[in-house]
Amino acid sequence: MPSLFSKALNGVSVKHCKNTASSAAVRMPVPDKVVIPMIQHMGAPCEPVVKVKDTVTVGQLLGDTDAFLSAPIHSSVSGTVTAIEDFITPGGDKCKSVVITTDKLQTPCPDLAPPVVNSREDLIKAVRACGLVGLGGAGFPTHIKLSPKNLDQVDTLVINGAECEPYITCDMRLMLERTASIVEGIKVVMKYLELGSCVIGIESNKPEAIAAMTEAVSGMENVRVLTMKALYPRGAEKVIIYEATGRVVEEGKLPADAGVIAMNVATISKLADYLQTGMPLVEKMLTVDGGSVAEPKNIIAPIGTSIRDMIEFCGGYKSEPKKLLMGGPMMGISVYSDDFPLLKNNNAILAFDEEQCRPVKETACIRCGRCLRACPFDLAPAAMDKAYHMGNVDKLRELKVNLCMECGCCSYVCPAHRELAMYNKLGKRLLREAK
Ligand code: SF4
Ligand code: SF4
Numbered sequence: 564m565p566s567l568f569s570k571a572l573n574g575v576s577v578k579h580c581k582n583t584a585s586s587a588a589v590r591m592p593v594p595d596k597v598v599i600p601m602i603q604h605m606g607a608p609c610e611p612v613v614k615v616k617d618t619v620t621v622g623q624l625l626g627d628t629d630a631f632l633s634a635p636i637h638s639s640v641s642g643t644v645t646a647i648e649d650f651i652t653p654g655g656d657k658c659k660s661v662v663i664t665t666d667k668l669q670t671p672c673p674d675l676a677p678p679v680v681n682s683r684e685d686l687i688k689a690v691r692a693c694g695l696v697g698l699g700g701a702g703f704p705t706h707i708k709l710s711p712k713n714l715d716q717v718d719t720l721v722i723n724g725a726e727c728e729p730y731i732t733c734d735m736r737l738m739l740e741r742t743a744s745i746v747e748g749i750k751v752v753m754k755y756l757e758l759g760s761c762v763i764g765i766e767s768n769k770p771e772a773i774a775a776m777t778e779a780v781s782g783m784e785n786v787r788v789l790t791m792k793a794l795y796p797r798g799a800e801k802v803i804i805y806e807a808t809g810r811v812v813e814e815g816k817l818p819a820d821a822g823v824i825a826m827n828v829a830t831i832s833k834l835a836d837y838l839q840t841g842m843p844l845v846e847k848m849l850t851v852d853g854g855s856v857a858e859p860k861n862i863i864a865p866i867g868t869s870i871r872d873m874i875e876f877c878g879g880y881k882s883e884p885k886k887l888l889m890g891g892p893m894m895g896i897s898v899y900s901d902d903f904p905l906l907k908n909n910n911a912i913l914a915f916d917e918e919q920c921r922p923v924k925e926t927a928c929i930r931c932g933r934c935l936r937a938c939p940f941d942l943a944p945a946a947m948d949k950a951y952h953m954g955n956v957d958k959l960r961e962l963k964v965n966l967c968m969e970c971g972c973c974s975y976v977c978p979a980h981r982e983l984a985m986y987n988k989l990g991k992r993l994l995r996e997a998k
Contacts, residue, residue: 574794574802575937575972577893579768580729580852588736588848588861591876593667597640597867599625600650600660603907604696605703606632608658617644622672622842625661634704635694638663639845639865641670653889653896653903660904663867677841683755693837694844694907699723699734699798699827700890702908705834708826709756711819720752720761721807721818721825724776725791725798727766728891731911733850734828736861738765738772741832742779748831749786751838756824761786762807763828768793795893796970800825802939814966829910849909851877854916855884870901870912884914893971923980934973934983940966944973944983951990956997964990 602608609626613619619638627635642665650660678689691706711717722745726734738745749761763780765773767790780786789807791797801812803825810821818825833844845866852859857878864873870887874880888895889909905912934944943962950958967987974983 574727574792574796574939575975577729577795577975579793581732581735581768582730583732583850583852583859583861584735584769586732586736586860588733588740588863590863591868591873593640593665593669593865594868594872595665596645596869597663597665597865598650598660598869598902598904599636599639599663599867600652600658600904600906601626601636602652602656602658603636603702603866604634605701606630606634608656609633609636611647611659611661613644613647613661615644615647618642619644619663620670620672622675622845626659632704632707634691634696634706635843637694637843637845638672639867640665641668642666652906653898671842675841675843677839678837680751680755680838686751686755689838690834692843693834695830695833695837696844696907697827698829698833698847698908698910700894700908700910701800702906705826705830708824709752711817711824713819714756717756717819717822717824718759719808719823720749720756720758721804721823722749722761722763722828722831723798723800723803723825724763724765724769724772724828725803726769727793727795727798728893728895728911729795730852730913731850731891733848733861733910735769735772737828737832737848738769739775742775744832744835745776745828746779746783747839748826748833748835749780750783751835752824752826752831753785758824759785762789763787764789764791764797764803764807766791766793766797796939796968796972799939799968799970801968814963844907847905847907847909849873849905850911851913852911853884853888853914854919855880855882855914857881864905866907867904870898870903870905873905873912874901874914880914882916885917885920886913886915888913888915893975894969925981926979928979928981931978933976933978934981937972937976939970939972940968942967942973942987944977944987945981947990948981948983948986951986951993954993956993959990959994965994967991
């Protein structure tokens with residue numbers, strides 16, 4: 564087995580904290596205002612195609628671009644465009660955003676209709692038109708993922724239902740509540756991409772989801788459910804591909820190079836819904852949780868809804884939040900304001916209270932080696948930490964900091980509380996700048 568993956572099936576045992584596992588998703592009322600940024604995906608930002616004072620409807624195109632790596636963005640509400648203004652994403656990218664004051668009528672765009680799909684080309688075109696991106700967090704445009712150059716060598720679809728981040732339960736709810744959509748999406752992708760088999764990977768701490776999906780695919784010869792050990796980060800793309808197929812996505816390569824297309828359960832479910840209804844990606848199911856939230860639950864919210872409005876729908880704050888996260892505690896992004904809007908690839912909002920954010924003092928590395936043992940990719944976090952702090956770009960390159968997926972396992976186990984994943988992130992930036 565190549566060394567990159569010699570420990571891929573290890574992981575760290577994190578507290579699951581799946582408090583909302585039994586909370587069926589509830590659709591929240593349409594907020595007064597949404598803010599829809601023109602970048603919600605990996606790749607180039609869209610340019611707004613609407614202007615201030617335009618009336619818009621649900622599913623209407625708001626922004627698009629000719630850039631290869633991008634995905635169009637649609638209105639999640641009906642109402643009036645009240646501003647087009649600069650927006651800084653939680654990741655620090657700058658783009659325009661379309662601000663819409665809603666009319667609460669949710670009038671659908673009259674041009675919408677289910678796409679006609681009779682070929683792979685039709686499917687790819689439809690997926691792009693829908694604005695679909697990886698909904699598990701990565702935000703990679705799905706139409707590009709479904710168009711690998713070596714499609715003739717791709718034979719397996721891997722569906723990611725691991726949901727290994729603590730607190731988040733929306734994918735599990737989706738597997739219970741939208742089982743048929745997931746199965747339909749699998750059928751469509753396997754048919755038009757001529758894939759011979761499909762593996763649905765789910766962690767063992769979701770027995771209900773495993774049972775529901777197993778029953779739903781019981782008549783499908785080439786589709787199976789794989790129960791995975793509940794160890795973080797089983798849901799990382801390279802890790803689940805390895806566990807599901809035994810294949811390694813080598814350094815600098817894509818899943819397709821290993822003969823695999825990997826999709827999250829939410830992405831495949833939305834694909835099926837779009838083919839049936841013609842409604843693009845305009846809303847999201849997500850988990851709202853954390854010690855500061857009065858009534859944690861799974862909700863369905865229009866894209867562009869502010870964190871504040873979503874938390875308000877969950878009973879409001881019961882204590883002052885000390886940390887707001889978009890995503891899970893291991894890989895989520897910390898934001899400084901609850902003004903931030905829901906983006907396509909957000910799967911959780913966590914508002915942690917004082918108890919959950921007790922500050923810990925970072926101390927010097929004691930060379931215990933725990934971070935080395937924890938890294939699923941056999942990287943050397945302590946050495947990368949040192950190289951980053953010395954500004955040693957050559958060493959960072961030699962240590963392959965660019966392979967770090969920022970899963971946070973190393974930081975989690977470090978007794979000196981070193982922010983190793985963050986230093987790797989900054990180290991990668993240093994490498995990019997050096998180029
Ligand atoms: S954050 Fe990077 S270095 Fe740390 S365990 Fe994950 S992959 Fe390894
Ligand atoms: S886990 Fe922390 S203390 Fe131990 S070797 Fe790694 S960086 Fe040093």
